[in-house]
Amino acid sequence: MEILTKYIRKAINDGIIDEWHIWDFTRSSEDSDWVTREFGPARYMGSEAPYQVKGAVTSRSSFRTNAKIDHDLHIAILPNGEDETCYEIVVGGWVNTHSVLRSINRSDLNNFASRAEATTIWSKSTPGVLSPSLPNQVVLSIDSAGAPVLQVNGVTIGKWPELNLGSGASVMVRGGWGADLELCDVNAPVRRYVGNPNEKLPYWQAYDYYAKRLERFSSAVFLKCDDDIVYLDIEKLNEFIEFRRANPNYFVVSANVVNNGVCAYWQQQGGALPDDLGHFERPPGGFGGSLWQSAERATQLHDYFLEKDDKYLPLPNKVIEWTERQSINFISWLGKDLLHMALPKGDDEYALTVDLPTFLDRPTAIYADFTVSHLSFGPQEHGLDVDRLINAYDALSSSRL
Incomplete structure (x- = not known):
């Protein structure tokens, strides 16, 4: 992803794209920490x-901050100079009826089960404190x-003279108990969107987010790419x-992708891949196939x-129309097609390249003149010399950018 980052930042600096939204669906704390360090502030949290x-x-x-949330806005205050204790304010908890202030160990911040043992310092009835329709204006001062x-929203919720924050404090936020949080004052060109952890097929969260904000994004052109481009x-x-914008008849348009079964088939049909690389068959139904499952074939193609x-x-033509599944x-x-993209949990690839195009009677397409390279599919990872290939692509990026 460090290589991808160089290309995307170059595209932003050159004015080709306006924003980069990094969706954090990481499965390890190390990866989550890296994404948090490398990329901009969080705009959205599941x-x-x-x-x-x-x-x-x-x-x-x-x-x-300006927080779009219906209930259960959580604010953590981490006093400077203290290693363990912190304070948590829940605004609009209990279905937007009450607010509380707790003392809690920092190690328990993301463990909601520990709240029963936390010390409640203050509690107050705050009916309707959070607006569901407008970003809530939140101000914490000392x-x-x-x-x-x-x-x-201009109303003093609480003042706590028993706490002394004279040395200042860091502030963290999150939603909770079914309430997503969007921080509407985060408008950096590179920003993070943090999905709910530990979901087997988490990608529906991104489509759901944009589909619910159709009015905001209706004139945009979306580019969706894997993290290993x-x-x-x-x-x-x-x-x-520009091709994408000018051809609305296609539901989705794919780049010409290196290490993609459908693209490899058409690349060989167009004379781009010689016979001594082996035969790249048309994947049955557009899914799987010999390239998808072979580290050796992927390595040969990358080299x-x-x-x-x-x-x-x-490819045989500048544009290949396609009506079967393909890797996205x-x-x-x-x-404007977000109108149709409130996808349920499940296989987003099948939905975007088969279900929706069939339902809407709009084909997908592969655009020959824009090439990207995709590092690996899951079945290829055992046996692929990832470090060698990444080093080679890193050197390529340095020579091209």
Whole structure:
């Protein structure tokens, strides 16, 4: 993903794309920590996503945010100079009827089961404190005596003179108990969207997010790419976007992908892949096939592409219309088609390339003149010399950017 990051930041700097939304569906704490360090502030958190750092509060500067959430806004205050204790404010808990302040160990912040053992410092009836229709204006300040004061939508929710935050504090936020949280003041071009952890097929969360915000994104062109895209023809990216915009009859349009079964079939049909690389068959129904399951074949294909000077793999035609399943390693759709994309939990690839195109009677397509390279499928990973290939693609990126 470090390689992909170089290409995307170049595209942002060149004005080709406007925003990069990194959806955090990581499965390990190490990967989550890396994504959190490398990319911008969190814009959105699923209801089960852990606390995210949002800012700080001092006696000279308030903490402010605009939070879109229906109930159960959680704010963690981590006093500077203290290693263990922190405070948690729940705004609009209990179905937006009550708010509380707790003292809690930092190690228990993301363990909701520990709340029964936490010390409740303050509790108050706050009926309707959070608005479900507009971003809620949240202001946390510290008065001259070091006491924290919280205001929500211009109303003082609480002031706690028994706490002393004179040294300042870090502030973290999250949703909870079924409430997703969107921080509407986060508008950086690179931003994170944190999905709920431990879901087997988590990707529906991203489609659900955008489909519920159709009005905001209706004029956008979406590019969806896997995290292991290791080459991207930056010179042809804008051309691909313009083709996508100009051809609304296609439901999704795929790049010409290295290490993609359907693309490999068409690449060989177009004369781009020589016979001595072996036969790349048309995957049955567009899924699986010999390339998809073979580390050896993937390695040969990557090596062939890396050794090519022009990094171009022509297809029989500039546009290949397609009505079967295909891997969605790098695809594009139009924002107006979010009208049809409130996908349920399940196989998003099948939904985007088979179910919806069939239902809407709109084919998909592969665009020949924009090439990307996809590192690996799951069945290929055992036996693939990943480090060697990543080093080679990293060197390629350095020579191209």
